[in-house]
Amino acid sequence: MVSRLKRSAAQKKKILDKARELFWVKGYDKTSIRDIAGACGFEPSNVYNYFSNKEQLLYEILREGLERQISLIADLENDSAHSPVERLRMLIQRNIHHVLGYRRSSGLLFDVGLKNLSPARRKKIIEYRDAYDRIMRKVIRDGVESGDFAEVDDKLAGFAITSIITRSRVWFSSRGRLSADQIADFMFEFVLNGLRSGKTAPDLKTKPR
Amino acid sequence: MVSRLKRSAAQKKKILDKARELFWVKGYDKTSIRDIAGACGFEPSNVYNYFSNKEQLLYEILREGLERQISLIADLENDSAHSPVERLRMLIQRNIHHVLGYRRSSGLLFDVGLKNLSPARRKKIIEYRDAYDRIMRKVIRDGVESGDFAEVDDKLAGFAITSIITRSRVWFSSRGRLSADQIADFMFEFVLNGLRSGKTAPDLKTKPR
Amino acid sequence: MVSRLKRSAAQKKKILDKARELFWVKGYDKTSIRDIAGACGFEPSNVYNYFSNKEQLLYEILREGLERQISLIADLENDSAHSPVERLRMLIQRNIHHVLGYRRSSGLLFDVGLKNLSPARRKKIIEYRDAYDRIMRKVIRDGVESGDFAEVDDKLAGFAITSIITRSRVWFSSRGRLSADQIADFMFEFVLNGLRSGKTAPDLKTKPR
Amino acid sequence: MVSRLKRSAAQKKKILDKARELFWVKGYDKTSIRDIAGACGFEPSNVYNYFSNKEQLLYEILREGLERQISLIADLENDSAHSPVERLRMLIQRNIHHVLGYRRSSGLLFDVGLKNLSPARRKKIIEYRDAYDRIMRKVIRDGVESGDFAEVDDKLAGFAITSIITRSRVWFSSRGRLSADQIADFMFEFVLNGLRSGKTAPDLKTKPR
DNA sequence: TATGAATGAGAGTTCATTCAT
């Protein structure tokens, strides 16, 4: 029945929420199924009525987080209505807001998480990450072509920007003196300037030791 | 006597080296004392002749890495012989080289590692991190005061720079198209520009939602 | 009403059939209620609408198998119309056919199964086995008395014959070079000769170490 | 040191002995590592200092039992010093004694055990069984060729004999009225007569339905 | 210094079973 399905879906979500929180606070390995079940208010074995194992829990959390992050900026990949600068601003703003938003975790979990996934699932998650990177790089390349940015290497610049976004979760405190907005503003300016008058792309022909 | 001490020290180093490598590759939790002992060529219990427990191994590795990283840039904190720009260049270059150098690990281990330390040791490690941050921020502040950089918030800017440095370990491949030098050069330029014509520091009086 | 009862009976039979097959292929302990339900095409809890627990399933299968086997040869126990030799031939033939027939299992399951039954049910199953043994021994004794067989110990001889019949299920392959008929013929001859000129019954007075 | 090695070997043997006994009494699946450790007088985890998992325990027990059984009759395979009849007598006697001897189990465990072994180990165990069958059949074939036995099918006859031997463990009671010797004597006579004037081998050309 | 035996805690997972719907 509908109510049953709803209940089921709600329980699934609850488990994911508690797991996400615990994974973030204690780490994946240190979080036991018992912990998660306890946080949900039922017995460990019941978790297995919703997820087939701990790894699947991790996978769903990572996937969900990445999907959300991608869908948040997907429209920026090919967007002729806005300038690359404007697209960069939106990309950073939306990302920072997502990362610092109420749904913790999933970001740093990524590095550790990959080690805990089966090859098949690891591959899928990496595909998501690649999709994310693609958008980021496209905006950068468009800015380079339009002359808004300097002749930067889109991969390196992309890594730098992603690094800033990703790690903002680590040092951000919601009770700190700065709001997510302020941080996003600052980071946008910082990155924009970094891109604007940057050195040209590194010479790829020589790789000195 | 001396040789015995030397041998002991050499064993200790060997254990730390293997542990560092394994912690990086498999993660702290997934690395067992058995793994480490196996990599060293002896039995698990022997590890306890050199270290009192697994946590101490983690602590030593984190401490050693941070100490090295700090000592690498300590002279830049108060350095009137060079301009802030020059000091920033050296700071980034040396850090990138350290992070991408042959001694893997300890960088990302940091986040996960903190969770696994006793409060006392966690405090010590955080002190190291603070010392590191202090240097970073001092260079930035000096550049702001000298007018070389814009009026940026030294903490935020420091976080951004540290993020880039820290995560370079994740995406850097020693077999990739770019050398550590090229990456360091690019990142320096990127960061320098980010600092130079950055927006002024966020208005700290209002924290809008 | 009738159709409902019929349907119910059909479901019961289906469960027993799938369980029998699975018990034979995977073993009782390795077969889960989930396995059985899955083979039937419904959910585990539904099994409990037909049987009160797993042990009852086992019991029914064992009982059914033994009942069938006994009913197959019951007429041979006291049969003055045929000679003991002829009765032995029919006994072996019918048993071999039953054991090698399409309904697998229940034979070897016996040994393992006993361990998994409650004392009350174990007792019942043993009673069936005893009834089976009684028929077997009666035929042998009649043959001894009539002079058709040598003075063999009816228990020992019975065990030997039962062993051959029981284990034929293990090594018989329906795709092998021999048919059930051929095997039955051979075994009858083998056993008949074994009984015919056998040594006299062991001297029961002395039991040497 | 020697004493340490001795202790180790003794513990290993103790574990195998207790496991063999328990597997026989309760069955493989119903016997937990806890049971075995408890019978040995130490904690469950210590079992893993001697065996890598439960399956290995099973494998060692099966292997050891089969090896012993084979080595017991290996000399009979090609033995020109004794007549086939005499070789058959020794084969049955030695086997019955082994099977009914103080070292219980491993015999019936075979059928159930195979299901619990990894493919690689299952293959090895089957090789042992085949080696055993080979000896059995060779003695039969030699008897057929020498004219001591009738023209029986060596495979079928072998199965019959093996069945009797294997299952004797099930119904034999050391406190019963018959000694192992008496049983062995009877079975030898029974089998010998079965072979002597047996029907000729089944006609392999036609396999009637 | 190095080892093997032993431990105790705890992990993930499976399973038979119950019960309300």
Added chain:
DNA sequence: CATGAATGAACTCTCATTCAT
């Protein structure tokens, strides 16, 4: 009749760690 949620017990196995030798 059939299901999904939930349980509690149990199981195999891993791990960090200790200790006597």
